[in-house]
Amino acid sequence: MAAIITYQLADVSCMLCGRLCGVARRDGPGAPLSFRPLGASDWQVVRSVSRLRCPSCGGSLILNEFEDRREFTAEAFLEEESQQPRRGRPPRPFRVPTRAA
Numbered sequence: 001m002a003a004i005i006t007y008q009l010a011d012v013s014c015m016l017c018g019r020l021c022g023v024a025r026r027d028g029p030g031a032p033l034s035f036r037p038l039g040a041s042d043w044q045v046v047r048s049v050s051r052l053r054c055p056s057c058g059g060s061l062i063l064n065e066f067e068d069r070r071e072f073t074a075e076a077f078l079e080e081e082s083q084q085p086r087r088g089r090p091p092r093p094f095r096v097p098t099r100a101a
């Protein structure tokens, strides 16, 4: 059961007018790409954003840099509730035991 899902998001903007046209999402490098036009709520699977066109000027769209995102699934929140202890103890510095000679 995956408690955390990771994915990548990138802004999709128009090459000609520079307008932000939507957001692209993928699970990782090489994974299928989804595109959500600005203001829309549904993702559509696309092969490449360069096939898409700017609604304002008809220019080609380009992907900006992908950013890693993490999201907790509902299961992760349930697990956290059921097991309260163990909330990430701060790491302790490693110490070499001193030996009395």
Ligand SMILES: [Zn+2]
Binding pocket: 014, 015, 016, 017, 018, 019, 054, 055, 056, 057, 058, 059
């Ligand atoms: Zn445009």
